Amino acid sequence: MTNSPTSSMTRALPAEHRERLMCAAKEVSFPHGTRLFEEGGRADRLWVIRTGTVALDIHVPGRRAAVIEVLGHNELVGWSWLFGPHTWHLGAETTSPVRAYEFDAMEVRAMCQDDPVLAVTVTQWVGDVLAHRLRAARTRLLDLYAPYGS
Template identity: 70%
Template sequence: MNTPTMLRALAADHRQRLMRLPRQVSFPEGTRLFDEGARADRFWIIRTGSVELDTYVPGRRTAAIETLGHDELVGWSWLFAPRVWHLGATATTLVRAYEFDATAVRSMCQDDPALGRAVTQWVGEVLAHRLRSARTRLLDLYAPFGAGSAV
């Protein structure tokens, strides 16, 4: 199952309102967008390029969890307290993206409960997808028989 994109998850009027907020940014290949544990105060929708999500594994190298591309959401931690990144992210190619200020989006969602529900539903679905991806990837890397093993 693919991660839900803003285009598929939000009604046209909600997308149009949100798209008044971002600024266009670019990140050269190898740029670290954020580190696990840092303050989550923004998020991105990828226009072009790819971003790799990773997680810190004590006593081991950082584990790549998932690679994101066109129209995908980078960052969900901005929506939920304590608003710190739960993963890290690095541009694996030149990335062009829409960057959203999290405070502005949360404020817009608070002022419009229907928009707030729609954004929370979308981000929650992305979060559930990322959790499944992280679990599968970590089992592939560290379980004795990979993700397909019976526990």
């Protein structure tokens, strides 16, 4: 499990912005093996994990989906909701029972539209998470598919 410093909501957002977002949070739980979303699906929610783990995966034609990263406590699940066309770029599945805070993406985007300072903070947080996930995906795919010794 990789817990990058910027993926943690508590480290990435000032207290006032966390509190504002948490007003929109709904507590949810998922059993082990639940697909949260599939690549190409509508990205209309995001989650911050309270307990448990979620594996991010990428579809590889003719093979099993490749797990890119496993996320845990206080990490953001989902970034595609922030950037158009609001479709998932990866898939996600719980690898243990999960309790999380769930947010409606349209509500969070509306909050950001109403508060430019919140928007910058949230965009920076999600952008940092996105950059980390792209590096993780590149590394994992090279591990899986690059010629040995390259």
